[in-house]
Amino acid sequence: MTSKLALLVVDVQEDFCPPNGALAVPDGRAILPAVHALLAQPFALKVATQDYHPAKHVSFATNHAGAAPFTSSVTIANPANPRETYASTLWPPHCVAGTRGAALVAGLDAPGVFDTVVRKGTDPRVEMYSAFRSPLRDPPLASAVSELGALLRRAGVERVVVVGLAGDYCVKCSAVDAAEDGWETYVVEEGTRCVGGEQAWAEVKQEMEGKGVRIVSLEWVNQVRSGSMIELMFLSELWRPACRIFSPKYDMNR
Numbered sequence: 640m641t642s643k644l645a646l647l648v649v650d651v652q653e654d655f656c657p658p659n660g661a662l663a664v665p666d667g668r669a670i671l672p673a674v675h676a677l678l679a680q681p682f683a684l685k686v687a688t689q690d691y692h693p694a695k696h697v698s699f700a701t702n703h704a705g706a707a708p709f710t711s712s713v714t715i716a717n718p719a720n721p722r723e724t725y726a727s728t729l730w731p732p733h734c735v736a737g738t739r740g741a742a743l744v745a746g747l748d749a750p751g752v753f754d755t756v757v758r759k760g761t762d763p764r765v766e767m768y769s770a771f772r773s774p775l776r777d778p779p780l781a782s783a784v785s786e787l788g789a790l791l792r793r794a795g796v797e798r799v800v801v802v803g804l805a806g807d808y809c810v811k812c813s814a815v816d817a818a819e820d821g822w823e824t825y826v827v828e829e830g831t832r833c834v835g836g837e838q839a840w841a842e843v844k845q846e847m848e849g850k851g852v853r854i855v856s857l858e859w860v861n862q863v864r865s866g867s868m869i870e871l872m873f874l875s876e877l878w879r880p881a882c883r884i885f886s887p888k889y890d891m892n893r
């Protein structure tokens with residue numbers, strides 16, 4: 640797991656972190672040690688994503704009369720095809736472009752920490768949990784398809800390690816899209832937290848695994864990276880048992 644491995648740090652922004660974030664993920668700041676431990680390692684590409692909305696963004700409950708954050712939803716239509724729609728939860732205003740809340744948290748915002756910062760959710764008309772694209776596919780909305788896929792392909796990346804916030808939304812959607820697009824995709828458990836807490840994480844893990852994403856521990860990543868190429872191949876083939884060996888959080892009863 641060396642030259643062809645990318646690190647994707649999803650939306651570790653002030654507004655997603657306690658105590659002051661407008662849409663703080665419970666315990667969200669607790670992922671920072673794992674994020675920094677991964678950043679200390681070499682990767683072919685280190686990418687941060689940044690939720691980055693205009694003030695009139697469709698996902699803000701305040702932009703819909705009578706709507707309440709977390710409980711109301713909105714139907715979003717493809718601007719190029721009104722028949723293609725999806726329902727999306729409404730949130731408190733967050734990560735408004737240029738505000739302090741949209742900034743990456745201290746320590747991640749310094750020049751050189753990441754090779755690239757990819758901004759998403761910049762089109763006011765659509766929600767974009769995945770760092771790759773909005774759910775609209777018929778046709779895809781060009782303004783809601785990020786440069787992330789092209790960046791990974793250009794760098795020859797084969798595997799993607801994903802951490803960040805929130806596990807049950809943007810991390811999940813980004814990891815699932817990465818796996819669907821053909822990258823071997825790992826989500827590091829210590830490196831994410833969910834809006835819905837631990838119960839949500841248990842469900843989201845299963846959902847991601849069902850879509851080809853591998854849930855691993857930080858220790859697993861370290862073990863594989865320090866191992867020989869033969870060990871890497873062995874673990875790559877047998878990743879699920881390997882998770883059981885190296886991940887103390889892995890549910891042994893499943």
Ligand SMILES: [Zn+2]
Binds near residue numbers: 691760
């Ligand atoms: Zn957002």
